[in-house]
Amino acid sequence: xxxxxxTFFDWEYIARVLPDLLTTGLINTLILAVCSALLxxxxxxxxAVLGLARTRWLRWPARVYTDIFRGxxxxxxxxxxxxxxxxxxxxxxxxxxxxxxxxxLSLIAAAYLGETFRSGIQSVEKxxxxxSRALGMSHPKAMRxxxxxxxxxxxxxxxxxxxxxxxxxxxxxYFLGLLADQRExxxxxxxxxxxxxxxxxxxxxxxxxxxxxxxxxxxxxxxxRRLRTGRRVAGGEHDDPIDAEPDAGNAGALASGQPRxx
Amino acid sequence: MRDVHxxxxxxxxxxxxxxxxxxxxxxxxxxPSGSGKSTxxxxxxRLEEPASGDxxxxxxxxxxxxxxxxxxxxxxxxxxxxxxxHRTVLDNVTLPLRHVxxxxxxxxxxxxxxxxxxxxxxHKAPYxxxxxxxxxxxxxxxxxxxxxxxxxxxxxxxxxxLDPELVKGVLELMARLxxxxxxxxxxxxxxxxxxxxxxxxxxMDRGRIVESGPPQxxxxxxxxxxxxxxxxxxx
Numbered sequence: 114x115x116x117x118x119x120t121f122f123d124w125e126y127i128a129r130v131l132p133d134l135l136t137t138g139l140i141n142t143l144i145l146a147v148c149s150a151l152l153x154x155x156x157x158x159x160x161a162v163l164g165l166a167r168t169r170w171l172r173w174p175a176r177v178y179t180d181i182f183r184g185x186x187x188x189x190x191x192x193x194x195x196x197x198x199x200x201x202x203x204x205x206x207x208x209x210x211x212x213x214x215x216x217x218l219s220l221i222a223a224a225y226l227g228e229t230f231r232s233g234i235q236s237v238e239k240x241x242x243x244x245s246r247a248l249g250m251s252h253p254k255a256m257r258x259x260x261x262x263x264x265x266x267x268x269x270x271x272x273x274x275x276x277x278x279x280x281x282x283x284x285x286x287y288f289l290g291l292l293a294d295q296r297e298x299x300x301x302x303x304x305x306x307x308x309x310x311x312x313x314x315x316x317x318x319x320x321x322x323x324x325x326x327x328x329x330x331x332x333x334x335x336x337x338r339r340l341r342t343g344r345r346v347a348g349g350e351h352d353d354p355i356d357a358e359p360d361a362g363n364a365g366a367l368a369s370g371q372p373r374x375x
Numbered sequence: 376m377r378d379v380h381x382x383x384x385x386x387x388x389x390x391x392x393x394x395x396x397x398x399x400x401x402x403x404x405x406x407p408s409g410s411g412k413s414t415x416x417x418x419x420x421r422l423e424e425p426a427s428g429d430x431x432x433x434x435x436x437x438x439x440x441x442x443x444x445x446x447x448x449x450x451x452x453x454x455x456x457x458x459x460x461h462r463t464v465l466d467n468v469t470l471p472l473r474h475v476x477x478x479x480x481x482x483x484x485x486x487x488x489x490x491x492x493x494x495x496x497x498h499k500a501p502y503x504x505x506x507x508x509x510x511x512x513x514x515x516x517x518x519x520x521x522x523x524x525x526x527x528x529x530x531x532x533x534x535x536x537l538d539p540e541l542v543k544g545v546l547e548l549m550a551r552l553x554x555x556x557x558x559x560x561x562x563x564x565x566x567x568x569x570x571x572x573x574x575x576x577x578x579m580d581r582g583r584i585v586e587s588g589p590p591q592x593x594x595x596x597x598x599x600x601x602x603x604x605x606x607x608x609x610x
Contacts, residue, residue, distance in 0.1 A: 238455075238457075240455055241457060241459065244453060246422065246443075246446065247422065247450075247451040248446065248471040248519070248523060249444070249447040249471060249475040249523065250443070250471065250474060250475055251443050254474060254475075258470060259459055262461055340461070
């Protein structure tokens with residue numbers, strides 16, 4: 114039992130690896146994850162809009178893209194892009210594997226995010242688009258101002274799942290070869306674990322991942338709840354839907370039913 | 376409207392509809408479900424495109440018009456309100472003012488607050504639509520349409536989704552609007568409203584306007600047997 118405990122929770126090793134994890138690894142993991150999340154979201158939105166286009170020639174490429182990048186193992190895509198395009202980008206970014214690693218992660222995330230966004234956008238009632246068009250908005254304007262914002266809100270939790278995957282998958286960039294100060298959480302834990310034959314550094318790296326991912330989940334659940342119920346109006350402690358229905362005769366009966374736009 | 380035809384697939388929804396609506400009058404369209412009332416309304420602002428025939432607004436064919444320009448002149452109110460749930464009541468009204476008419480935020484808010492006040496809901500401006508009752512939501516939808524300063528208002532069963540006790544407030548607002556001289560086409564199942572407010576009542580059945588005229592004549596002395604049957608069922 115003690116041996117097992119030492120294998121995973123040797124505090125000496127954990128203490129030794131922690132400074133590197135926090136000063137180098139955490140930051141690098143966040144750089145990889147945040148950049149690819151941003152890029153992936155932009156690509157994903159474009160994919161979603163293309164996937165909903167009326168012309169087959171726009172829908173079809175989006176479909177094929179999604180099938181390919183969703184169907185390949187992440188590590189394979191990262192290696193193909195990270196090594197395959199390295200020659201091409203060397204004049205611009207040198208040997209730093211981050212740009213291509215981020216690109217590969219974004220392209221993978223975009224395939225999943227695109228599908229998520231598309232399902233969200235499709236779930237918005239037809240009446241929303243109709244009402245916008247009836248008010249004189251063009252189709253793109255109605256999508257941008259009314260339909261897409263609502264669609265994205267509906268799939269926020271699923272979107273965060275994707276972001277969490279990104280945080281974890283950023284570890285795969287280590288296959289592209291990292292210099293000492295380019296190492297992210299996994300690589301730093303892995304290095305010391307390999308040198309010492311003890312897994313505690315990896316456990317410490319794992320905790321660092323949880324420190325990112327768990328609050329992320331809760332933060333988004335919180336935002337999701339707020340978006341659903343609407344922001345509290347300053348000073349409006351109770352948001353009573355039945356106050357002041359001036360021209361309805363029977364105010365008491367209102368309390369039981371508040372019909373909503375279905 | 377002149378001889379408007381429209382089909383969904385093999386189903387003929389409108390089979391030659393002719394309807395004249397004078398400026399400043401209210402026309403109520405009544406008839407059984409599936410008779411094409413809503414489709415007829417949606418041909419006016421081209422949410423549906425007629426297969427043949429023409430719709431003229433102010434002597435100009437709407438078919439030739441740019442749909443977005445056309446719709447700025449025509450307000451529409453839907454059965455299910457279709458307020459934007461992710462925006463506040465105020466934003467629901469200012470959004471088209473700012474992004475369609477290109478007004479500044481300040482100007483748009485001034486108009487929006489005035490319109491909301493007219494429907495008795497100025498105090499609800501900062502709330503989300505979900506915090507309002509159905510009747511209040513529909514009144515906001517009317518304010519949103521009116522804020523665009525339309526020449527014609529279309530009402531598509533505006534009270535059908537409301538609890539009975541909320542219907543009255545919305546109908547009163549519509550009656551007031553009619554009294555103020557707005558040109559309105561109202562698809563409705565509220566026969567009391569049609570009788571009291573309409574200048575013309577048009578009865579539709581199976582894609583045609585079977586009978587139309589002033590409410591007294593349509594309701595008290597129906598000529599066609601189909602209208603008589605319909606009235607005996609709903610009244």
